[in-house]
Amino acid sequence: MDAVDLLLHPVRLRVVHALAGGRVLTTSQLCERMPEVGKVTIYRHVALLTEAGFLEVAEEQRVRGAVERHYRLRQDRPVVDANAAAAMSLDDHRRGFAAAMAVLIAEFNAYLDRDDADPVADAVSYRQGTLWLSPDELAEMNHKLLAILGPLLANRPEPGRAPYLLSRIFFPAEQAPSDEDRPG
Numbered sequence: 001m002d003a004v005d006l007l008l009h010p011v012r013l014r015v016v017h018a019l020a021g022g023r024v025l026t027t028s029q030l031c032e033r034m035p036e037v038g039k040v041t042i043y044r045h046v047a048l049l050t051e052a053g054f055l056e057v058a059e060e061q062r063v064r065g066a067v068e069r070h071y072r073l074r075q076d077r078p079v080v081d082a083n084a085a086a087a088m089s090l091d092d093h094r095r096g097f098a099a100a101m102a103v104l105i106a107e108f109n110a111y112l113d114r115d116d117a118d119p120v121a122d123a124v125s126y127r128q129g130t131l132w133l134s135p136d137e138l139a140e141m142n143h144k145l146l147a148i149l150g151p152l153l154a155n156r157p158e159p160g161r162a163p164y165l166l167s168r169i170f171f172p173a174e175q176a177p178s179d180e181d182r183p184g
Helices: 003-007 011-020 027-033 039-051 082-087 090-113 135-153
Strands: 055-065 065-073
Touching: 003 039, 003 082, 003 090, 011 027, 011 055, 011 090, 027 039, 027 065, 039 055
Parallel strands: none
Antiparallel strands: 055 065
16 A cells, blocks of 8 residues: 555544654554544554554553554655655545545544643634735745744654644635636
């Protein structure tokens, strides 16, 4: 299974999100984070991600006679890069977007279900807006966003830091007007 097919599944994508930022978790901890997903399902998807090279065992320990594995994302894991995205069909993009939205909804619901959920204090935001951009302006904006976010992606868990899920979604909201449709 290639990286695209592997990540176009909401449960596997949630496992990858859960382990992002250098986190190391057991399958039991992943099950606690996703109580609406069956344990057998999580174990199966962790096994698939491990076999495919996305996850690695960071540590093993014996717990009541069984081996408990702690997983982390591999630093050299496969990625859905620009070439893989370009090779995706329109249906692959539909499935990818649906998986990403399913993950976003599930993670937001998990946040709201916490006893300490406080959207105002946590600066929760889910605003949308339309930007009118030329291809050059879009490229410049992406470059600036990467310059800002790149160093922050290297942050590791430590006291005083909380993980925030950032979802960047760009797509044309409507078909661009042709030259004939533009005011003259």
